[in-house]
Amino acid sequence: MSHFRREKYVAKGGPDGGDGGDGGDVIMVGNEQLNTLLDLRYQKYVKAEHGANGEPSKRKGKDGEDRILEAPLGCVIFDADTEERLGEITEHEQQITIAKGGKGGLGNWHFRSSTNQTPRHAQEGREGEERTIEIELKLLADVGLVGFPNAGKSTLLSAMSGAKPKIDSYPFTTLQPNLGVVTMPDYRTFVMADIPGIIEEAHEGRGLGIQFLRHIERNNVLLFMVSSQQDIEYEYNALLKELKSYRKDLLDKPRILAITKMDLQEGFELEQALDINIPIVQISAATGHNIDELKEIIWEKLQTVEPTEPNTEEPG
Numbered sequence: 001m002s003h004f005r006r007e008k009y010v011a012k013g014g015p016d017g018g019d020g021g022d023g024g025d026v027i028m029v030g031n032e033q034l035n036t037l038l039d040l041r042y043q044k045y046v047k048a049e050h051g052a053n054g055e056p057s058k059r060k061g062k063d064g065e066d067r068i069l070e071a072p073l074g075c076v077i078f079d080a081d082t083e084e085r086l087g088e089i090t091e092h093e094q095q096i097t098i099a100k101g102g103k104g105g106l107g108n109w110h111f112r113s114s115t116n117q118t119p120r121h122a123q124e125g126r127e128g129e130e131r132t133i134e135i136e137l138k139l140l141a142d143v144g145l146v147g148f149p150n151a152g153k154s155t156l157l158s159a160m161s162g163a164k165p166k167i168d169s170y171p172f173t174t175l176q177p178n179l180g181v182v183t184m185p186d187y188r189t190f191v192m193a194d195i196p197g198i199i200e201e202a203h204e205g206r207g208l209g210i211q212f213l214r215h216i217e218r219n220n221v222l223l224f225m226v227s228s229q230q231d232i233e234y235e236y237n238a239l240l241k242e243l244k245s246y247r248k249d250l251l252d253k254p255r256i257l258a259i260t261k262m263d264l265q266e267g268f269e270l271e272q273a274l275d276i277n278i279p280i281v282q283i284s285a286a287t288g289h290n291i292d293e294l295k296e297i298i299w300e301k302l303q304t305v306e307p308t309e310p311n312t313e314e315p316g
């Protein structure tokens with residue numbers, strides 16, 4: 001503001017225009033409750049608040065409010081013009097500044113000097129940043145868990161990621177896909193999707209069937225899960241059969257087999273001899289047995305896969 005002090009008995013009040021407030025930032029914040037970009041889709045143009053003008057008596061104008069955009073974990077944010085990667089949201093409440101607000105200008109009282117005691121000049125506020133962004137949602141793109149009900153899929157997801165899916169001893173505890181971001185040393189992350197259990201004849205619509213086999217189509221690596229307490233070879237082959245009947249090319253995806261609940265085996269030893277020629281890991285989500293090893297094996301497999309098209313569709 002450019003302003004001069006005017007008071008009844010003060011002859012020459014001098015410059016007293018205050019500084020402008022700073023503009024608000026546009027900030028993206030991770031929210032683990034969100035699974036889609038739906039909330040962002042309808043916000044084509046997002047603006048933070050302007051800083052308020054400076055006021056007389058050297059009072060600074062109010063800073064503009066930041067504008068917060070909530071986004072699901074697994075969002076990678078790019079500048080659409082330069083293709084610069086601005087960052088990736090992997091954690092709840094993690095913040096990435098998309099566009100910084102401009103700094104408020106200086107009021108005219110800053111510009112007084114011995115040669116100019118009545119500066120009329122006040123500085124304009126700086127322009128805030130403006131940019132077009134592109135958000136890529138990686139959810140459902142990396143690893144899908146495939147198993148019969150009760151295999152321990154949700155338990156594994158909760159052991160490997162921050163997700164807190166419902167876990168129980170009855171079949172079909174999981175009715176909707178759950179997603180978790182698995183973090184590893186050296187900033188490596190991948191996203192794992194826990195889907196409802198698959199049963200025989202699922203491809204014909206039995207159980208929750210087809211609608212969830214559909215989710216597997218988007219995963220790059222499939223982690224089959226069979227309990228050590230079951231006939232492993234039988235269940236593994238039954239799962240393969242369901243996938244194949246639904247869509248043959250699902251079997252082109254790299255697979256890993258996790259044998260779960262190893263803590264229920266005497267001395268963590270498996271009795272069954274297996275004729276299955278994919279990588280096999282014996283795990284216990286309950287004790288953490290081989291969980292880090294499993295992460296590494298999944299990571300290695302993911303590196304062998306061509307990245308899929310950016311997944312901007314909404315799951316579901």
Ligand SMILES: Nc1nc2c(ncn2[C@@H]2O[C@H](COP(=O)(O)OP(=O)(O)OP(=O)(O)O)[C@@H](O)[C@H]2O)c(=O)[nH]1
Pocket residue numbers: 147148149150151152153154155156166167168169170171172173174175195196197198260261262263264283284285286287
């Ligand atoms: N002892 C033991 N029990 C486990 C382990 N993992 C899972 N369970 C138990 O197995 C049961 C089923 O686990 P869930 O993770 O809900 O199984 P799910 O595959 O997600 O089952 P649905 O959602 O019904 O398809 C629960 O009672 C778990 O506590 C494990 O490593 N060891």
Ligand SMILES: [Mg+2]
Pocket residue numbers: 153154155166167173174194195196
């Ligand atoms: Mg489950």
